[in-house]
Amino acid sequence: MRFLKKLSTAIARVETFVGAVLALSITLLILLNVMTRSIGASLFWVDEAAITAMVWMAFLGASISLAHREAVAVTLLADALPPRMARGLGRAVDLGVLAFALILLGLVWTWFDPVALARVGFDLQAFSGATFNFIYQEVSTTLGVPKFWLWLIVPVFAVNISIHALANLLSRPEACPASLTPQADPDARATAVD
Numbered sequence: 001m002r003f004l005k006k007l008s009t010a011i012a013r014v015e016t017f018v019g020a021v022l023a024l025s026i027t028l029l030i031l032l033n034v035m036t037r038s039i040g041a042s043l044f045w046v047d048e049a050a051i052t053a054m055v056w057m058a059f060l061g062a063s064i065s066l067a068h069r070e071a072v073a074v075t076l077l078a079d080a081l082p083p084r085m086a087r088g089l090g091r092a093v094d095l096g097v098l099a100f101a102l103i104l105l106g107l108v109w110t111w112f113d114p115v116a117l118a119r120v121g122f123d124l125q126a127f128s129g130a131t132f133n134f135i136y137q138e139v140s141t142t143l144g145v146p147k148f149w150l151w152l153i154v155p156v157f158a159v160n161i162s163i164h165a166l167a168n169l170l171s172r173p174e175a176c177p178a179s180l181t182p183q184a185d186p187d188a189r190a191t192a193v194d
Helices: 002-038 045-067 076-080 083-112 116-120 124-132 147-151 153-170 188-193
Strands: none
Touching: 002 045, 002 153, 045 153, 076 083, 083 116, 083 153, 116 124, 147 153
16 A cells, blocks of 8 residues: 555656646747747647647646645535545545546547557558557647557556555545545634635
8 A cells, every 4th residue: 555655656746747847848839839920930830739738737737636635626515524424525536536547547448459459460550440440540730640649648647547546545534635534623624625
């Protein structure tokens, strides 16, 4: 269990670093886009690169928020429950996140279908013909790279949130955020949530 928590923490650190690099790259790409358009020499690939970086950053940010149990939540019910029931609700939320992550992993496995791809010897034409799955054939509009490289954030996200959710589920109930572990004093609880 400690290994899983350490792994989750390490993954969250890497996600934070990569997310920061992506945020900087988005800023630089947008500035480059503005400058090139102002001189009449637009670089069309910049828009797609910035959008892709923003999508990747959003997935990483969502994963980080789940790792730290800081995702946006409506805590009206948790705040009204006694501490023991609120901890149970926190566990149910962690279980729901894990279920979502595992379902997403299954969908991603079906979408990328690595077994069928290996079965045809990594021949993309044969894979597409046999499965009618053209994920590896589609090319991005302006970047000119196969789209599956841009979509790889989805399986990365699914694996990472699975680890984060499992680590959260197996952690001590006291490790739940303040909003899911109400205090005896309602004023203290309101302060902890704010």
